[in-house]
Amino acid sequence: MNVTVTRALLSVSDKSGILDLARALDRYGVELVSTGGTAKAIRDAGLPVRDISDLTGFPEMMDGRVKTLHPVVHGGLLAVRDNPEHVASMGEHGIGAIDLVVVNLYPFAQTVAKGADRDEIIENIDIGGPSMVRSAAKNHAHVAIVTDPADYAALVEELDANAGATSLETRRRFAAKAYAATAAYDSAIAGWFASVDQGETLPQTLPLAFTRADTLRYGENPHQTAALYLPNTGATRGIAQGQQLQGKELSYNNYNDADAALELVSEFRDGPPTVVIVKHANPCGVATGDTLLEAYQAALACDSVSAFGGIIALNRPLDAETARAISGIFTEVVCAPDADAEARAIFAAKKNLRLIVTGELPDPARGGLAIKSIAGGLLVQSRDNGLLAAEELKVVTKRAPTEQELADCRFAWTVAKHVKSNAIVYAKDGSTAGVGAGQMNRLESARIAAWKAKDAAEKAGWAEPRTIGSAVASDAFFPFADGLMAAVEAGATAVIQPGGSIRDAEVIAAADEAGLAMVFTGMRHFRH
Template identity: 50%
Template sequence: MAENPSIKRVLMSVTDKTGVVDFARALVDEFGCEVISTGGTAKVISEAGIPVTPIDAVTEFPEMMDGRVKTLHPRVHGGLLAKRDNAAHMQQAADHGIQMIDMVVVNLYAFEKTVASGADFGTCIENIDIGGPSMLRSAAKNFASVAVVINPAAYEGILEEMRANGGATTYGTREALALEVFRTTAAYDGAIAAWLGTQLEGQGFAAKEALGLTKKQDLRYGENPHQKAAFYVRDSYKGAEHSLARATQHQGKEMSYNNYLDVDAAWAAVREYEQPACVIVKHLTPCGVCEDSNLVDAYKRAHECDPVSAYGGVMAFNRAVGGDVVQAVFDNKQFVECIIAPEFSQEALEMYSAKKNARLLATGGVNPAGGEVEYRSVEGGLLCQESDAVAEAADIAAWTVPTKRQPTAEEMDELIFAWKACKSVKSNAILIARDHASVGAGGGQPNRVNSARIAVEQAGEKAKGAVAASDAFFPFRDGFDVLAQAGVTAVVQPGGSIRDEEVIAAADEQGVAMVFTGHRHFRH
């Protein structure tokens, strides 16, 4: 067998028909290939005036059962799987009229898009591809002799290689194409299994989970220079259209491992707000959060919360970033590692082009907070959970006020903001807010009273007349007392401690209103 056999017979059956006509024409006109094709693909190629052999002319068996059966035939799979250097294989092929197929061009039914469209169960089942994966796997198994092309973006590169090699592909290319196939079919089967599991086993977590991941980039290093790292994108993800993983990077250095973690935290936090909002994050901790009617003011007030920590941090906006926002950042002389937003105006992009290292990421939109499954690794395994969101803020009538003093309408409005902002601070989290901006935050401490002290110290005089949120209940009154003595007038917390009465009594003693939400928002 020649190491790089020339391509003479090509089987094409594609769902994504991008570029397939031009590819087929080049194969026929430049290399004299015979093109075999199925159904809709054959029709498109034929209508373009390119000679095509229908699959049933090869199998001598009609396509049937609404296209469920058309390529599952020995004359197809024998032509793909036969070892060219095995005399017995080739003799058996000759005995049964099986001709070799040198290239397969196949991509699969759009199963995941069908599911995402909300199609009914029966339609989703019909969009489970059987013949496609079978041909791909057969061709990929025999990559020593067969080229298998699954991605339209590869067509031109394949043609260039054939032009340079007398109509042949190289072994290295076939090897790489085969690996891509097996990764693709594994992810495809995983997506089917995940969907079918929810249909047949209920909406809980599946007994087995297959995560399709595609490497987007190698990273320079991980959290520290001695750690290797890479970034993978989930192949199947409902929120992909506006996620960090799918965001467009307009400029700047490549994202680092720590950049991705910080930006993810900021993007998750800013999506809690309906009004224009800005979140500034440093080392996974929000150091400034503000919601305002004007995005520029939201940024300025978020920055005021902790200008020292904001320097060198990342920022997230839930509205398009214009030149006025960029000018405000420049006026503050703030160095920013990365900004993520739904989009950037042309003016904003031009203004930031002078700061070539700054990374600008556009998601194209804003997904609602929560509603997804998130994964975290532990040694030897993965933890998964539903992503967190402050959904209970949509029904504050269910919140309770156990203290003698009721919060004013203005305080309740501030408490809702503080409750949303507190969710994004590391536990044990305390956040102090006024005028829909954070003014002090403490988190990541082994006890809640220390978090309260840090938040109060950061807020300073701004704590007087402000409100505060605690992501979980106060186990003792000491943490609450720190807030009350600093001048906080209202506090929101989940409630549920065996010492709730002690904390309520402390609030009544000091004239502070307290609200119980009934929901905890730990962020470990």
């Protein structure tokens, strides 16, 4: 059923495009009713407009808090036009039908984002706007509701195609979008009250509002659908906000792996040049160096087989030398804060390689929530943003680590935080030597990491694997001494682990007997 628009109510906070829309409505002889600043803008443009106070018979009052909350407004929106009782009530009380509502809401999220004080934030909670949106959307069989300026052009096209009328199909589509807009708006308000005003990390009701930014080719597997959603209230810049400079579109797995790489390299954002290579969300090579090229070469040497088709993240702008080296093997995605012109030109020859510049790297100490879906619900926790200061380490063996061993311990510990449990990471001289990830027991992870180090040494033509004289990190405690002994066999001389096992004394004794230096962190980094 088409509905001819004879009266429209316009009340917008964001006035972009509203005058062009008002002119289009005026061409069709639509009576324009408006409020406050919107009415002034329309009137100043030379268009006829009726103030809402003229319609209701009441002035706008209480600093604009009360202006549209009136039976004449909501009766005109909610009346079912083919219901005789509704029509009779409209006639009895002098209520005219409103066929179109154009509303966008007070900028609550933007007010929060700019750091406004509490009073200003509260004043930017819209009441009348959402009420009109919901009323019009409920009665979409007769009323069109537009909440997004991006839809103004579609509305005008609809009017042009239907001689000034709207179709039911379009009204239904606008109504669905309107309810999504009010839901997201209320979610932002509830989220602010819970997290900021009340200081609740895990509130009784978890308000979430995200808007689809992109539809992806498919999900983790080709038979799954997928999309990228961004939070409506803004977020720390991350891979989702990065700018893709070239290459085919990112897949679900690309985003997931690139996020893992970016999160890890961000741990080194204030450190020396660092390169992270990730495969299937696990780091397979991480290294620091005097230059990005040195760091990349060292990271690649850790596991050049797994690096094929991997994701690379850098903590410095990409330069030409490093770009040439990376171009030597097949790489899916490269993430960097920026890239110079020569580096971009080098990558331009690799049409399928995605290059993403992220700007400032995320802060590894930032807060926020980690959310995982399970059958029937969500698991929600605070982010693992635990960082370790040197003074928090506890030496538990007779021998204390040397300065270099301690540096390697801390490097290995930082990487292990981003490796799937059970995680074992060997590191030496600011570079990973071997990574054992995702095994069902810690002993196997230690053995796999050592085997990978041996394989890397053979491929590089080194005299010995880099596990010789290395530090080894375990993301959780060693429950038995066998995992520790596997690290000793691999050549490790220092160990960093959380501690806390009922067999700590046994493990410490084994470390002392082997001449190891071992430190406890008191912090676990399981990553499932």
